[in-house]
Amino acid sequence: MYRVLLVEDEEIELETLRDYIDWKKNGISRVFTARNGRRALECLEENMADIVITDIQMPGMSGIELAETIVRRGYPCKIVFLTGYDDFSYIHSAFQVNAVDYLLKPFTIEEVEACLKKVRSELEKSEIADWSRKTAAKQLLEMALREKQETELLRKNFRGVFGEELEECRFGIIAVYGKTEENICSQIQEKYKGIRYISKTERISILLLAGYLSVKDTAFQIWNDLKEDAPRAVGWCSGAWTADCLYEKAEKLRNCCVLAFHMDPPELFCADEKETEEEKAYHFREQKERREEICRLVSSGKKQETLQTMKDYFQQLKGLAPKTFAGEVYNLYMYLWNRLVLSDELLENWMEAEKILRENEIFEANNSYQMREKMKQYLERMLAFFEEQNQNPNYYAVYQVKTYLQEHCSESADIEKLAAEVGLSPNYLRSLFKEATGKTILEYNTEMRLQRAAELLKNKKNKVREVSLAVGYENVSYFGVVYRNGDECPDGSGNACRMRIKWQYIIKYCIRQCIICIGRGINRRSYDFYL
Structure with missing residues (x-):
């Protein structure tokens, strides 16, 4: 749906045109009106219209002068002129300012609808061409930010896409650090009309500004806007740059990612004044x-x-x-x-x-x-x-028991010793612990020791016997039985750990049988057994 602005100095003709046409049927959602050229320009400033239908002869500013001003200011609207037979000489001038069509007074509803159909077709063609141009422009700017380009190739591409020489097209460059949601990018572009393009990656969004904007002031305004919602660091490079310099400036901003991430609180900074920080080793x-x-x-x-x-x-x-x-x-x-x-x-x-x-x-x-x-x-x-x-003294007693068991994982639970630690009788401590955790002290201790064993068994360098001793089981066979019957691996690795214990026992059994056979002398019967 499009929007139309009607400009006519005669009130009756203006109201007739506004009220007698079924605008919605003709793809028009809003209709604005103006009685002269000056008011028409004010209306365009406030409510951008897609179509301007204007009388040619008006006092003050003529329709031709209005059209020339619209073109000069860069408003992307299509123009249709209203004219009488006696001023047909104006038609030549009308088409010199890129008018799409004209309507001769008096006109019929059918003539207006046919004209609107023609204008809508022109608008659709312009939208497709504009979309193609914008897509090509985005791709060109993205490539200029991502990788070093040959100057001559860039010059050729800029001339084709932007219709400007490379040296004439300059950009300011700003980086917003952190994850930038799509709605935030849309809000930034909506508020700051001079933003030509936004390149987004996981941890940084790079904004290209029209060269006439103050980079520092725009960066401050964006940083200040984001500060209330989710504070982020914002960096910028001084000056306005041609496209062949964008990669170098973008790299400078990208190299500040670690620095910006660790700013506490997030700051506004000039990347030209910052030293790049190397990533710290992890211990x-x-x-x-x-x-x-x-x-x-x-x-x-x-x-x-x-x-x-x-x-x-x-x-x-x-x-x-x-x-x-x-x-x-x-x-x-x-x-x-x-x-x-x-x-x-x-x-x-x-x-x-x-x-x-x-x-x-x-x-x-x-x-x-x-x-x-x-x-x-x-x-x-x-x-x-x-x-x-x-x-709560009862909770504190249970907490002390848990802490003691965790710190003495390699020991069996000694109820008498635990009771003495918390100053309670053994029987009362048992019932208190059971009520608080739903488990007996022995069950809790066994579960905790097996969880520790599961963690150790994930490392294949740890032998089963070493793990068994580390969690307080001197009898490796008994440890194997307890572990195989338990289910203490919260991450689902229990089966793998149990299979490891099982295979170690199978291997030990086979080795033991081999030693017995060697001691007795390998006979045909024992040979058949191993096959």
């Missing part, structure tokens, strides 16, 4: 120890120490590539969830009641600042639970 053991420390502090309900340790933890991660950083934060999230939440039904219900942080939010965050704030809220929710529960 698994250090982060594992830090995760364990945070877990211990959270479960103790020590808020200030927990938040300070988390702050230090994020500081240690600074400089990691965004994906590596997100992966490590996810590891912390899952470590706390598996160690604390899944082992306590009360805590699980507490966390589920108010979803502070979901797994996908970690990888969807735009920067380390957002991840840290989300993780802080997640820890504060968990800490609130432990602070409340630590006021």
Whole structure:
């Protein structure tokens, strides 16, 4: 559906044209009117029309002068003239300003509808041509940003697509860091009309601006707009550049991805003034120890120490590539969830009641600042639970038992010793633990030891006997029986681990039988047995 602007100084003729035509039937959704050329230009400024139907002879500004102004200002609308027999001499001038058609007064409804059909056809052709040109322009600019182009080839392509020489077409360049949703890109392009193109990748969106715009001011406005919703770093390169320089400038902005990701809070910066940071090496053991420390502090309900340790933890991660950083934060999230939440039904219900942080939010965050704030809220929710529960002596006793069993994984559960640790009688401790967890202390201890065994068995370098001793089973055969009967691998690797134990026993059995046969001397009967 299109929009039409009717321009006629005679009020009766204007109202007749407006009211007697079935505009919707002819593909027109809105009809605007103006009594003179000046008001027509104001209307175009406020409500861009696709078709302008104007009288030629009007006081002040004629229809020809109005058409010339429309063309000069670059309004993409089609023009139709209304004329009487006595001013037919104007028709030649009308077509010199690219008028699509004209209507002779007095005209009929059928003549107007035929004219509108012709104009709609011209608009559709223009839209197709415009779409093709825009598509070619986008592809050309994308290639200029992605890879180094030969200057002569670029010059030829720009002349063909933009109708301009390479040196005449200049662009400012800005980068918005983080994941930029399609609706945000649309809002940016809608608000800032001078944005010629947006190139999007997973962690950075590069904006090309018309050369006449101030890059610094536009970058500030975009950064300020995004700050309220989801803060992001925004960088820019000074100056306006021809297309053969765009790749170099885009690379400078892309090389600032790690720097921008770790800005706390996200800043507005000039890439020309920043040194590129190399990605930091990742040390698994250090982060594992830090995760364990945070877990211990959270479960103790020590808020200030927990938040300070988390702050230090994020500081240690600074400089990691965004994906590596997100992966490590996810590891912390899952470590706390598996160690604390899944082992306590009360805590699980507490966390589920108010979803502070979901797994996908970690990888969807735009920067380390957002991840840290989300993780802080997640820890504060968990800490609130432990602070409340630590006021309950029964919960504290159960927590102490769990902590003791986790720290003494290689030992059997000694009820008498545990009862002495928490200052309760053995029988009361048994019933208290069963009521809180739904499991006996022995069942909980066995489950925890087998979970630890499952983790160790995933590493094929660890022998079954070594794993058995590490989790407190001196009798390897008994460990094998307990493990094969259990189902303690939450990630579904239990069957593989059990098969590994089974095959080790089969191999040992075969070796034992071979030794027996060698000792007795291999005879035909034993040979048949092994076949």
